[in-house]
Amino acid sequence: MNLPSLKNKVAIVTGSSRGIGKAIAIQLAKSGASVIVTARTESPTDNVPGSIQETCLEIERSGGIAIPVVCNVRDEHSIINLVTQTLNTCGKIDILVNNAGIGNYQSFTNTSLKQWDLMLDINLRAPIILMQNVLPVMIKQQSGSIINVSSHAATNIFSSTLSSDTSDEVKIIGQSYGASKAAIERLSWGLAAEVGEYNISINVLKPLKPVLTEGFVAQRPDGDYSSWSTPDAMAQATTILAAQEKAQGRRTDPAGEGGQSPHFKGAGARRTQHRRSQGLPQRP
16 A cells, blocks of 8 residues: 655654554654654553553664653643653654543443543543644644544444453443543544644544454453454554645545445544444444
8 A cells, every 4th residue: 555655744643552553653654754652651561562662663673763752641741741842852743643542341330430530531531631732733833633543432332342251242332432432533523623724634543343452462362353453454544644634625424334434524624434344243
C-alpha cells in the first residue's frame, strides 16, 4: 500500500509502548513524521512486554525520528508536561493520536464506581485534556489532525471475543467500555464541526472487530485469533487519516455492508470504521 508522506510533521501517539499505539508510532515515523512516543511505562512489565524506549529504538533503527516522553494520562499535569515538552523540542504539533485506552467487559452490576472512574478517566477524560491543550496550538498553526481511537463496542452491545472469559459464546460487552467509546465518538463529531474552519481534521478510527495485541494474548494465550485484525492495519488507516486535509461538504452515512468503511464527513470530520471481510458475530 502506498501511504501518504508525513515528512516534517510532528505527531504525538499516546499508549505507544505496545500494541496498536506502537504500530501507529512506527508507521507514522516510516511515513516521515517525528513521533513523540508516550505511555506511562518507560520499561517493560513482567506481564506485558513493551516500553516507550523499545518503540523509539525500533523507529530509530529504521532511520526514523522518535522522542520518548513518559506520561500518565490520568494526571492532568503529566499531560500538560507532554504537550510542553513536545513544543519545546519540536516547536509544533501536527498530529495527535489518542490511542491510550483500557477495557472492561464485566456486566453493569459487577462494575464498581471505581472501575467506572478508571474507564472514563483514561478513555474519555484524557483525550479531552489532550485536545484542550493541543487544539490551541493547531488553531494558531491553522492546521492539524486529531485521531481518536474508538471501538465497535461504541455501537454494538454484543461480542464473541471481547468478553473476559475464554468461552466462545456471544457476550454482552461491558457497558462502561462501550459508553466511554460512544462518548468519544460523539465528542469527535461535534468538535470537528467547531474547529473545521481552522483547517483541523478530527477523525475517529473505529475497528469493527478486535485487534490482536499483546494484552489479549497475555489474557488468553490459547485463543484463536485467526479472524482478528492487526495493529499494522490500524496503523495504515491512521497514517491515511493523519494526512487528510479538512473534509468539505456533506455528511454521508453509508449502510456499511459488504466490508465497506462507513464514515461521516462534515466540517473537518470523518469517522472511519476499519472493517475486514470477516467481522464479529453481531446481533440486531
